[in-house]
Amino acid sequence: MKSDMILDTKGLACPMPIVKTRKAINELQSGQILEIHATDKGAKSDLVAWAKSTGHQLVETQEENGVFKFWIRKG
Amino acid sequence: MRTLQAMTAEQVGHMVMNKEDLFILDVRNTDNYASWKIEGTNVESYNIPYFELLDGVDEALSHIPENKKVLVVCAKEGSSKLVAEQLVEAGRGEVYYLEGGMKSWSEFMQPTKVFQDDKMKVYQFIRVGKGCLSYMVISGNEAMVIDPSRFSSVYQALAEVEGVGITHIVDSHLHADHISGGKRLADETGATYYLMKSEGAVFEHAPFENHEFIQFADVNLQVLAVKTPGHTPGSVSFLINDHLLFSGDTIFVGGLGRPDLGGKVREWAKDLYQTVYEKVARMADDVIVLPAHYSDVNKEMNEDCYIGATLGQVRKNNEIMLNQTKEQFVDTVASSASTETPPNFEEIVAINRGLMEASIEREQELEIGPNRCAVHHSA
Numbered sequence: 249m250k251s252d253m254i255l256d257t258k259g260l261a262c263p264m265p266i267v268k269t270r271k272a273i274n275e276l277q278s279g280q281i282l283e284i285h286a287t288d289k290g291a292k293s294d295l296v297a298w299a300k301s302t303g304h305q306l307v308e309t310q311e312e313n314g315v316f317k318f319w320i321r322k323g
Numbered sequence: 324m325r326t327l328q329a330m331t332a333e334q335v336g337h338m339v340m341n342k343e344d345l346f347i348l349d350v351r352n353t354d355n356y357a358s359w360k361i362e363g364t365n366v367e368s369y370n371i372p373y374f375e376l377l378d379g380v381d382e383a384l385s386h387i388p389e390n391k392k393v394l395v396v397c398a399k400e401g402s403s404k405l406v407a408e409q410l411v412e413a414g415r416g417e418v419y420y421l422e423g424g425m426k427s428w429s430e431f432m433q434p435t436k437v438f439q440d441d442k443m444k445v446y447q448f449i450r451v452g453k454g455c456l457s458y459m460v461i462s463g464n465e466a467m468v469i470d471p472s473r474f475s476s477v478y479q480a481l482a483e484v485e486g487v488g489i490t491h492i493v494d495s496h497l498h499a500d501h502i503s504g505g506k507r508l509a510d511e512t513g514a515t516y517y518l519m520k521s522e523g524a525v526f527e528h529a530p531f532e533n534h535e536f537i538q539f540a541d542v543n544l545q546v547l548a549v550k551t552p553g554h555t556p557g558s559v560s561f562l563i564n565d566h567l568l569f570s571g572d573t574i575f576v577g578g579l580g581r582p583d584l585g586g587k588v589r590e591w592a593k594d595l596y597q598t599v600y601e602k603v604a605r606m607a608d609d610v611i612v613l614p615a616h617y618s619d620v621n622k623e624m625n626e627d628c629y630i631g632a633t634l635g636q637v638r639k640n641n642e643i644m645l646n647q648t649k650e651q652f653v654d655t656v657a658s659s660a661s662t663e664t665p666p667n668f669e670e671i672v673a674i675n676r677g678l679m680e681a682s683i684e685r686e687q688e689l690e691i692g693p694n695r696c697a698v699h700h701s702a
């Protein structure tokens with residue numbers, strides 16, 4: 249999936265993936281896609297809940313060799 | 324000076340047991356909080372996900388009482404520390420974060436002596452975060468462990484303090500909510516591990532089908548395996564010296580075990596009826612029931628600070644155990660069957676049967692959450 253920005257949070261533990269995601273999404277325009285890479289297993293449920301509460305849309309997730317990838321469309 | 328301090332799961336456990344006041348700010352996701360949280364008589368908690376507090380904790384401050392110890396809790400620790408630091412900066416006094424998060428809480432076990440006479444001594448291990456109970460029965464220089472959790476070192480440590488060797492290990496059934504420590508503890512100590520063969524374990528064990536009585540030590544301590552199917556088809560209970568009933572997941576202080584995990588609720592409910600009305604009904608009112616789980620520490624912990632009650636009390640509080648026809652009983656149990664299963668129960672069952680292996684990290688993940696083993700009935 250095409251993305252406008254890639255954020256690497258591999259190796260970071262909660263809460264850092266969300267802290268960095270919030271910062272990164274501020275730099276995007278509404279409708280643009282942020283791609284996030286994470287290794288923290290809690291990242292998925294946190295990103296889902298965070299996106300829901302902030303009005304962004306989690307459009308796709310993948311897991312590859314222990315790395316989770318998320319695509320979020322800015323709301 | 325105000326500083327942030329860590330609180331261990333053990334310290335939280337002691338506060339819960341001693342019914343001390345504690346305010347918990349739980350910063351996990353709303354879903355996680357709703358399904359499983361720290362509870363206690365004088366524990367008050369409030370949930371705001373941490374990501375809503377990253378720009379400031381004002382929203383949380385208005386919900387936090389000024390005069391109580393405040394414990395900030397999250398899944399592993401990181402987020403709770405971040406939020407707790409901000410509470411300290413905002414001028415709050417006694418602020419703590421939970422060391423190791425809910426993961427540690429899920430693992431903490433509290434041993435309590437529940438019974439002693441001239442023949443034996445019995446300890447109950449309360450795994451506060453999960454509502455799981457296990458036991459050690461000591462007689463002479465031997466010990467039996469009942470329904471051990473995977474933290475085998477805890478039982479070994481108590482055995483060492485007591486100067487006894489663990490020689491017998493029993494599991495009342497194939498557990499679906501937590502990983503059994505039976506095999507591990509047996510491998511470490513050389514003790515005999517008993518389990519119903521019908522539960523499907525693939526490793527070597529002593530089947531209860533061939534051992535209806537277990538005796539050990541100089542003292543004539545009799546362990547009678549009362550076959551009590553219902554929760555799973557191979558559930559057993561243990562009646563020791565005609566006085567203590569280790570009821571596994573068949574009878575709890577607050578109700579009966581749920582027979583719906585195998586997808587055959589009506590069939591298994593009939594077995595449970597048979598057990599309750601034919602086998603347990605014959606036992607005396609002063610028999611002490613010691614179950615493998617509890618769901619509400621406030622209601623199920625007795626005055627001696629352990630989870631247990633006399634059979635008379637349990638019968639009195641659970642109408643379902645008295646004066647019901649088989650039809651009524653099966654209907655009640657079937658209608659209260661929950662669609663919620665213990666988290667990850669299929670994988671946990673596979674591990675407990677020896678069909679699958681898991682790393683310690685995976686075991687921790689699988690076990691996080693509530694036990695969901697009791698029948699929630701309105702009767």
